[in-house]
């Protein structure tokens with residue numbers, strides 16, 4: 001476990017995620033140390049996203065789920081590169097602010113939907129990685145298997161159709177894709193990456209943007225991209241199995257293909 005891990009995350013808590021069955025009024029308390037650590041980690045990963053140009057201004061939002069199934073989330077309008085732990089707000093599994101904290105991110109629905117779709121995940125990062133978003137605007141499919149490392153680790157990256165930010169359309173548009181991939185693009189908007197902890201979610205975002213950058217360069221140089229042949233993809237999936245990598249991979253789930 002690294003500094004951004006989330007102890008106490010074991011156990012089947014699926015029953016807690018059904019709409020209408022939240023525990024907003026009688027929450028179990030997460031350990032104060034756990035909460036303090038995750039507040040700090042949200043600020044540090046926010047800074048990292050900002051420094052790596054994955055978000056600018058007040059873009060994007062980040063969250064981490066505590067062991068009592070409440071969610072720490074970045075507040076609406078905050079510059080994610082310059083947050084203090086006290087700025088972070090807390091919501092329940094239906095997105096209601098707890099404890100009189102600051103107004104939660106306008107995209108809280110993305111985070112709640114992510115945790116509902118993937119109960120084993122403990123962190124969600126939504127960003128606007130420029131090359132990856134440009135690919136969705138240009139209509140270049142990030143599902144295409146081109147780079148071996150990405151086939152093994154992340155898999156194809158599905159893109160949800162355009163939906164209006166800040167509305168229920170957006171979480172509705174990604175719900176099914178999140179079940180079959182840890183990393184999803186929202187057309188003309190941004191990315192969502194899910195992780196077993198914040199660093200894991202950040203790692204997938206970082207890899208997504210790096211991949212998009214390489215594909216962008218290749219596309220610019222040659223005017224097109226060729227996928228790896230199916231038998232090469234099959235061999236990479238065997239390697240993945242041998243390495244014990246268990247992210248949701250679209251080449252296995254067949255999601256969006």
Ligand SMILES: [Zn+2]
Nearest residue numbers: 060165189190
């Ligand atoms: Zn956004």
